[in-house]
Each structure stands twice: as C-alpha cells, then as structure tokens.
Amino acid sequence: xxxxxxxxxxxxxxxxxxxGFSVPYTDNHPIGxxxxxPAYSNAEDIVRHEGYTASYNHTTLCPDWVAWELTADEANGxxxxxxxxSRDPMVNSPKASREDYSRSGWDKGxxxxxxxxxxxxQALEESYFFTNICPQDHAMNSGAxxxxxELTRRMARRHGSVLxxxxxxxxxHAHGTIGSxxxxxxxxxxxxxxxKTADGWQTVGYVVDNSPQDGSPRRYAVSVDxxxxxxxxxxxxxxxxxxxxxxxxxxxFDPSFWH
DNA sequence: CGGCCCTAATTT
DNA sequence: AAATTAGGGCCG
Numbered sequence: 001x002x003x004x005x006x007x008x009x010x011x012x013x014x015x016x017x018x019x020g021f022s023v024p025y026t027d028n029h030p031i032g033x034x035x036x037x038p039a040y041s042n043a044e045d046i047v048r049h050e051g052y053t054a055s056y057n058h059t060t061l062c063p064d065w066v067a068w069e070l071t072a073d074e075a076n077g078x079x080x081x082x083x084x085x086s087r088d089p090m091v092n093s094p095k096a097s098r099e100d101y102s103r104s105g106w107d108k109g110x111x112x113x114x115x116x117x118x119x120x121x122q123a124l125e126e127s128y129f130f131t132n133i134c135p136q137d138h139a140m141n142s143g144a145x146x147x148x149x150e151l152t153r154r155m156a157r158r159h160g161s162v163l164x165x166x167x168x169x170x171x172x173h174a175h176g177t178i179g180s181x182x183x184x185x186x187x188x189x190x191x192x193x194x195x196k197t198a199d200g201w202q203t204v205g206y207v208v209d210n211s212p213q214d215g216s217p218r219r220y221a222v223s224v225d226x227x228x229x230x231x232x233x234x235x236x237x238x239x240x241x242x243x244x245x246x247x248x249x250x251x252x253f254d255p256s257f258w259h
Numbered sequence: 260c261g262g263c264c265c266t267a268a269t270t271t
Numbered sequence: 272a273a274a275t276t277a278g279g280g281c282c283g
Binding site: 082083085086087097098099138139142146147150214 | 272273274276280281282283
C-alpha cells in the first residue's frame, strides 16, 4: 500500500516537472531558483503569482501549500490600496468564493500575508485570490498567527531573506465546511521557515490550532520534520517542505536563533 | 497610535 | 462577481 502511494507520488512529481515545474524565476530573489517550493502536491493546480506559488486543492477548496521567498526589501514594502477577495483566474473550477465565507464566522485568512506583498501592486492584489485563502479563526489569525507573520518579516529584515511555506492541516474535520461550495475548514495550520546564514541553514516550523490562539511563536514552534509528518498524515502524500535543503537541517530548530 | 488582522452593507 | 465605502479590535 505504501509502495503504491510512493509510486503515485513519484509519477505525479515527474508529470509536474514535465509540465514546467522547474521553470526558473525571473525575479531578483537572492536565494531564488524556486528553492522555496515543497516537493508534494495532489496534482492539483500549481499556480504561480508574482509574490507566491500555491498548490490549490479542488476538494478542500483551499491551498495545500503556499510558498514564497520574502526579502528584506519586500518586507519593507509600502504599497497601499484596498483590494477585495476574488477568485483566481488561473484556477479552474471548482473554487471558493466570497459567498462561502460571508457570515460563516470564519476569517478569510491569508496564507502568504498581505503585509508580505506590499512591495508590488500586482503582488498585493494577487494575495487576495482564494488560492491564498483559508477559513481561519479570527482570534487566531489576528493573534498567534499574526505574531508568527511578524516574526517572519523581522527575520527577513535581519537576515536578508526568508523562505516560507504554510498551509492547512486536516485531522478530525471537526469544523465541517462552509458555504454552498463546501469549503473545508482546517483543524490547524502549519508554517515552515528557512534562513540561510553564514553558518548554514536555520529552519523552524509552527503548528497552530484553528481556534482562539494568542500565544507567542515559541509556544507553537516545532521542527520542520514534525511539520512534515503532520502534513503527510493530513494529505496522505509524502512531504518535503524544503526539498533542496539538507535533511539534517530540518530535524531540529534553534530557539535562540528564532525567538 | 499606527499597523495589521479583518467584517459587513451597498452599489455597479 | 467585484468594487466601493465604512467600520472594529488587538498588539507592539
């Protein structure tokens, strides 16, 4: 059974590669090379936008993952503007809509944060696509999750660049679905970060329950390996969130570096 | 007190 | 379906 899944995963990986998965970035990210993209997908739409790449899942109507590289300059972006949540023209149906979230009690929560996309009008606008949105508890989104987002920007400013990938976790499906399209409400969210220093890579992961959470990032910190285990269980596919990084850099994290 | 996370109602 | 307009709460 496991062998079959592994073969399936490899087949999908090959297919995705053949379809242009390895087309290089043309932006000026110092690390670049799409090093931030996870090595897993359910063969759903892989959608590239200026500020992030996402794997959209047509069953959950949420992304499986959203990945981006945040530079110091980008974290200092000052682009303003009110943009509205809208459907992603690059994703085929079915997809979530604003109606599904309206009066549901759940936030339209950004995965790649709005505040990470203020370096370009286009990037900011595209961050509002539902490709980048999941139902999130409001207190968690504006509490613990926001603190992790601010930590990420702080690290980008301090170290020049951060690789980030995050997404939903489904375990008990305790929250059911919302809207006529049946958007699946995640049980929790994960986020993995990587920073390249003179002494090598530093990585960390965070797992936050989709319920009122307002703690500091350190309270939710785990190794990237632990996150990958949870993602594998949630999605039923083998997972490597930072496939190009040495595996031993993902087994632990250094609290004194991140917190 | 500004920045960040948003919501809802109304109009086109 | 999307744009416009007006508003709330929390945290550093």
